[in-house]
Amino acid sequence: MYLLSEARGLSRDLLGGKGFGLVEMAQAGLPVPPALIITTEACRRFLREGAVPGLWEEVRAKLAALEGLVGKRFGKGEGSTPPLLVSVRSGAPVSMPGMMDTILNLGLSSEGVESLARATGNPRFAWDAFRRLLSMYGEVVLGERAEVFEGMLSALKEKRGVQSDTELSPEDLEALSFQYLRHLQERGTPFPMDPWLQLQGAIEAVFRSWLNPRAKTYRRIYGIPEDLGTAVVVQAMVYGNLGEDSGTGVGFTRNPATGEKGLYGEYLRNAQGEDVVAGIRTPEPLSRLKEYAPELYREIERVAHLLERHFRDMQDFEFTVERGRLYLLQTRSGKRTAQAAVRIAVEMAEEGLISKEEAVLRVEANALPGLLKPTVDREKAPKPILRGLPASPGAAFGHAVFSNEAAERYTAQGLPTILVRPETTPEDITGMYLSKGILTARGGLTSHAAVVARGLGVPAVVGAEALRVVPEEGRAWVDGLEIQEGELLTLDGSTGEVYLGAVPLAEAAEEELLHKLLSWAEPHRSLGVRANADTPLDAQRARAFGAEGIGLCRTEHMFFQEERLPWVRRLILARTPEEEAEALERLFVFQKEDFKGILKAMDGLPVTVRLLDPPLHEFLPSLEELKVQAEAGDEEAKALWERAKALAEQNPMLGFRGIRLLLLRPGIFRMQLRALLEAAKELREEGFDPRPEVMVPLVADPKEVERAKALAEELFREYGPIPFGTMIETPRAALLASEIAPLVDFFSFGTNDLTQMAFGLSRDDAGKFLPQYVEEGLFPFDPTERLDEKGVGRLLRLAVQEGKRANPRLKVGLCGEHGGEARSVAFVADLLDYTSASPFRVLTARLAAAQAGL
Ligand code: ADP
Numbered sequence: 001m002y003l004l005s006e007a008r009g010l011s012r013d014l015l016g017g018k019g020f021g022l023v024e025m026a027q028a029g030l031p032v033p034p035a036l037i038i039t040t041e042a043c044r045r046f047l048r049e050g051a052v053p054g055l056w057e058e059v060r061a062k063l064a065a066l067e068g069l070v071g072k073r074f075g076k077g078e079g080s081t082p083p084l085l086v087s088v089r090s091g092a093p094v095s096m097p098g099m100m101d102t103i104l105n106l107g108l109s110s111e112g113v114e115s116l117a118r119a120t121g122n123p124r125f126a127w128d129a130f131r132r133l134l135s136m137y138g139e140v141v142l143g144e145r146a147e148v149f150e151g152m153l154s155a156l157k158e159k160r161g162v163q164s165d166t167e168l169s170p171e172d173l174e175a176l177s178f179q180y181l182r183h184l185q186e187r188g189t190p191f192p193m194d195p196w197l198q199l200q201g202a203i204e205a206v207f208r209s210w211l212n213p214r215a216k217t218y219r220r221i222y223g224i225p226e227d228l229g230t231a232v233v234v235q236a237m238v239y240g241n242l243g244e245d246s247g248t249g250v251g252f253t254r255n256p257a258t259g260e261k262g263l264y265g266e267y268l269r270n271a272q273g274e275d276v277v278a279g280i281r282t283p284e285p286l287s288r289l290k291e292y293a294p295e296l297y298r299e300i301e302r303v304a305h306l307l308e309r310h311f312r313d314m315q316d317f318e319f320t321v322e323r324g325r326l327y328l329l330q331t332r333s334g335k336r337t338a339q340a341a342v343r344i345a346v347e348m349a350e351e352g353l354i355s356k357e358e359a360v361l362r363v364e365a366n367a368l369p370g371l372l373k374p375t376v377d378r379e380k381a382p383k384p385i386l387r388g389l390p391a392s393p394g395a396a397f398g399h400a401v402f403s404n405e406a407a408e409r410y411t412a413q414g415l416p417t418i419l420v421r422p423e424t425t426p427e428d429i430t431g432m433y434l435s436k437g438i439l440t441a442r443g444g445l446t447s448h449a450a451v452v453a454r455g456l457g458v459p460a461v462v463g464a465e466a467l468r469v470v471p472e473e474g475r476a477w478v479d480g481l482e483i484q485e486g487e488l489l490t491l492d493g494s495t496g497e498v499y500l501g502a503v504p505l506a507e508a509a510e511e512e513l514l515h516k517l518l519s520w521a522e523p524h525r526s527l528g529v530r531a532n533a534d535t536p537l538d539a540q541r542a543r544a545f546g547a548e549g550i551g552l553c554r555t556e557h558m559f560f561q562e563e564r565l566p567w568v569r570r571l572i573l574a575r576t577p578e579e580e581a582e583a584l585e586r587l588f589v590f591q592k593e594d595f596k597g598i599l600k601a602m603d604g605l606p607v608t609v610r611l612l613d614p615p616l617h618e619f620l621p622s623l624e625e626l627k628v629q630a631e632a633g634d635e636e637a638k639a640l641w642e643r644a645k646a647l648a649e650q651n652p653m654l655g656f657r658g659i660r661l662l663l664l665r666p667g668i669f670r671m672q673l674r675a676l677l678e679a680a681k682e683l684r685e686e687g688f689d690p691r692p693e694v695m696v697p698l699v700a701d702p703k704e705v706e707r708a709k710a711l712a713e714e715l716f717r718e719y720g721p722i723p724f725g726t727m728i729e730t731p732r733a734a735l736l737a738s739e740i741a742p743l744v745d746f747f748s749f750g751t752n753d754l755t756q757m758a759f760g761l762s763r764d765d766a767g768k769f770l771p772q773y774v775e776e777g778l779f780p781f782d783p784t785e786r787l788d789e790k791g792v793g794r795l796l797r798l799a800v801q802e803g804k805r806a807n808p809r810l811k812v813g814l815c816g817e818h819g820g821e822a823r824s825v826a827f828v829a830d831l832l833d834y835t836s837a838s839p840f841r842v843l844t845a846r847l848a849a850a851q852a853g854l
């Protein structure tokens with residue numbers, strides 16, 4: 001247990017965040033009311049053993065010292081000297097805003113009130129302080145519900161016909177206090193008039209508040225250890241409710257939404273602590289003080305400046321003004337938006353407050369994609385009609401459409417669309433591509449809709465469970481509200497909110513600052529960063545974000561485009577080698593052009609093309625759809641339906657796909673590889689510098705790789721060789737890395753499938769249980785979002801080590817969704833040669849890789 005002046009240099013773990021901040025502020029010469037801090041160690045002991053030996057003796061001694069510092073006696077007024085009152089405040093080592101309890105004005109009794117009234121000449125204030133103590137103590141220590149006290153207060157206000165409690169008279173407040181006292185008495189939990197007993201009760205209650213259900217839930221959600229305990233701050237009260245020259249407020253040293261430099265905050269005149277947060281009265285912007293209390297405003301500005309200098313970060317501080325004098329009661333590093341984080345970091349480094357390296361470390365890499373996109377202007381927005389998961393950042397509005405066909409129709413007229421689906425399948429790609437936003441009722445953050453939307457950079461909200469979509473009818477419902485085709489919708493993929501109508505959007509952050517930050521980060525990065533890109537447009541975009549090549553170019557997306565699907569379907573239906581050859585010949589022309597576009601956009605940089613991965617039936621309409629068409633007499637549909645039934649699989653994820661398909665239908669393999677090699681050849685003749693690489697998906701055995709390599713070499717003999725690699729995405733391939741590595745030039749870890757197979761869970765179905773799993777703490781995080789270091793990471797490490805031992809020239813990269821997730825990137829930063837992320841996540845990967853190097 002320490003007075004502020006005795007606690008210099010002690011840790012935040014021991015003093016709690018609040019106590020630590022107070023000690024630091026006092027040390028920096030800022031005006032802080034005297035206080036004593038009971039450490040988290042005492043709390044832990046109390047919770048373990050039910051008592052702390054010697055605790056009360058020590059509190060008494062320190063309290064006496066506190067009395068000496070302020071020249072008042074605890075709970076006892078003497079003549080013109082009012083009694084010393086204290087606040088008893090909780091403060092854990094990590095911030096848990098509002099989760100635990102604080103009591104103000106402690107030490108007051110019915111006698112003390114009289115003396116406080118006399119000494120301050122302000123009976124209204126004295127009774128106001130008492131009734132506040134009674135309700136807070138009644139709630140926190142004696143266990144009465146807050147609503148009971150609030151109810152009595154509202155009833156009184158109503159009776160008097162007033163809005164605000166400042167309009168109540170001293171007599172009103174006195175009567176209210178006695179009403180509270182009587183109520184507590186009748187309830188069998190009388191309020192202790194002895195200040196010392198009050199203090200003991202309050203300290204123990206704050207200790208115990210560590211275990212309240214709210215706090216427990218909060219710790220579980222944010223992964224805060226259970227055994228930290230809370231410190232208790234006992235602090236001399238200062239009063240913001242002494243009149244119009246008093247008040248209380250919250251300030252930020254910079255704007256937490258935009259990062260703009262300058263004091264920002266709110267102030268409430270003639271009020272005590274909690275009133276600002278409680279929203280009982282509307283506070284005024286801090287800047288109003290400039291008009292009626294310019295000196296006070298300048299003083300707060302001066303303090304804000306000192307706080308930043310001392311803590312070297314944007315601070316969020318609480319203060320109280322007692323008769324024109326400023327006191328600081330709390331400070332902490334302020335929460336901020338991604339936009340503000342970038343701005344603050346860059347500007348602080350330019351001001352010389354922090355180093356460039358610190359600036360780089362201050363920005364959460366995962367938040368970067370959200371920066372490049374507009375968001376809904378929440379101040380101007382109506383209430384959202386629906387909430388889902390924020391799957392792909394950015395906000396957009398458009399006309400609701402329920403099919404590819406409708407998306408094309410609206411787009412042809414130059415109208416923006418929002419694609420609304422129960423969930424998406426590869427077949428919806430046209431609609432997804434054309435739309436400004438995507439909304440689904442089902443699916444998680446790694447569902448098809450989410451992954452594709454992020455890849456396309458299209459804002460998306462997925463898994464909006466309250467939404468019911470019936471695409472066949474061109475309608476959807478949210479509760480009773482019907483949404484028809486053409487209805488204007490706005491969605492914000494950064495928050496998961498959906499609005500009716502076209503809602504105003506706020507502009508994206510200034511990219512200049514972001515690029516400056518990244519230019520400071522680059523020298524610290526050794527991990528290569530490539531992009532997952534399937535189109536020339538994506539490739540260009542990725543390159544603009546700094547991608548050093550393409551780590552994954554999925555060729556199946558090229559099969560889904562409108563004019564090609566008929567040929568893909570002929571390929572699937574082909575009964576003779578001639579029929580197959582004809583279909584492949586047509587697809588060859590398309591693919592070659594695609595590859596040329598992408599290789600050109602990435603001229604001089606490596607482009608890794610993955611040969612066909614999904615099972616063939618994914619290119620067919622759904623069985624139900626085909627059945628309807630077939631039964632209506634459509635001959636082609638009939639044939640497709642038969643074929644689709646034959647191809648249907650119970651579990652496509654583990655079915656006839658990837659290398660299995662490529663080896664058993666080698667025509668597809670040859671066509672794709674030839675298209676790639678031919679594209680490169682033509683570009684070289686045109687004076688470009690294409691750098692194609694090819695890889696095969698889903699291998700589980702070296703034999704498969706051997707066979708694929710033999711197929712590839714037939715073409716390499718004709719065109720010259722290019723790097724040949726394999727994906728490592730089955731656990732068996734990882735385990736047999738030493739046998740596979742000598743056959744290839746590189747490994748690319750497909751961590752989406754590798755995670756699915758390592759855990760034995762399908763991410764398309766995981767939405768039903770994974771969120772709950774994480775919530776209940778069975779998994780520390782969602783492994784489809786963030787790489788599981790323990791299991792999947794171990795497979796990675798083993799494959800890299802054994803692979804490199806067997807083939808020292810082996811290059812290793814990662815191309816799953818994890819490749820653009822900051823913590824996963826940090827994990828592979830020293831292990832791999834490169835990571836590959838969707839274009840908008842390239843920035844995240846670059847920053848995270850640099851941070852790992854610092
Ligand atoms: P929280 O952890 O919820 O922020 P605090 O311990 O900061 O709780 O207390 C809430 C509010 O009570 C503070 O913002 C401050 O305005 C007020 N308060 C706390 N201690 C004092 C004090 N000694 N004098 C005046 N006001 C106080």
Ligand code: MG
Nearest residue numbers: 018318329330
């Ligand atoms: Mg506070």
Ligand code: MG
Nearest residue numbers: 697729750753
């Ligand atoms: Mg895969």
